[in-house]
Amino acid sequence: MRAKAAALFDHFNDVFWNEDIGFYAFCLDGDKKQVLSLASNPGQCLWSGIVPPERARRVVERLMRPDMWSGWGIRTLSSDHVSFNPYHYQVGAVWPHDNGFIAQGMKRYGFHDEANRIAEAVTRAIDFFELDQVPELYAGTQKELGSFPVQYLGANVPQGWAAGTMFSLLQAILGFQPDAPNGKLYVDPVLPDWLPEITVRDLKLGKESFDIRFVQFGNDTQFQVLKGPPDGVSRRPMAMLRPGGIKEVCLTKGQEIGLKTF
Structure with a gap:
């Protein structure tokens, strides 16, 4: 495949x-x-x-x-x-x-x-x-x-x-980049000026449920886990593909995480 x-x-x-x-x-x-x-x-x-x-x-x-x-x-x-x-x-x-x-x-x-x-x-x-x-x-x-x-x-x-x-x-x-088998939710939040704060509630990931608050601070967006395991949510950029794109991800052994992310 x-x-x-x-x-x-x-x-x-x-x-x-x-x-x-x-x-x-x-x-x-x-x-x-x-x-x-x-x-x-x-x-x-x-x-x-x-x-x-x-x-x-x-x-x-x-x-x-x-x-x-x-x-x-x-x-x-x-x-x-x-x-x-x-x-x-x-x-x-x-x-x-x-x-x-x-x-x-x-x-x-x-x-x-x-x-x-x-x-x-x-x-x-x-x-x-x-x-x-x-x-x-x-x-x-x-x-x-x-x-x-x-x-x-x-x-x-x-x-x-x-x-x-x-x-x-x-x-x-x-x-949002869910990795349910490993119990991890990766995020790459960038809140615009017209939406300086938002809270996502009852976000399901496998057996876990999260409430997460996102807030804009200047040019940065911070987040706080209000419910659920705090270490279950981490920041990770979505733009991870190297030159060569999905072809490289498809053919390289051990790159399944790329397929999950994208």
Whole structure:
């Protein structure tokens, strides 16, 4: 399985990466030629770990450019694309769960600020919806002074995977890395200015249950274990992959911890 994963890593990056635009192709056409429409999908490639670390910054920066970044989250399709429609299901709207995955992906490559920026945008957008219920998607209109996220009339509200976005965003902010077999929870918290303190309660890890308080002190985030074994929670950076990425983790004996982390 590790050999197959390494082969997939190589083949995917050979076929889909486009050096000229510094981004991944949206798909391959019938002749196996790259279709270079700029979509949010490569953000989920960050989440999966299939992006080599040396390419991650270019992917992150491209996703955060104005044509992809609406201010309420990352659009499914660039506003510069001929088919862009901010009110359409797949070609310009903002999907909360898509943004949650992207934020997690940015976190795992060490882009804390960008992950927190997505978390803030989606969280503030959800504040506008009735009962703070997370909609399946909302329009990818540009955020401006006095504007608000536009309801997508056909969206399911609430919806399961959209509601799960909150857990993805919390993961992106606090950097949870569970290692249940060894009874350890690793964290890599970076609280943004708009969320200077948060307490997570009844966090299950194997047979243990934790309450953990996170507090921002200047440019640092500290944590305190309020319930559960204090030595069960430790700080560890998420961005641990060496050049070579997941291929190296897959092929090196004894690197199972890398697979658990990522």
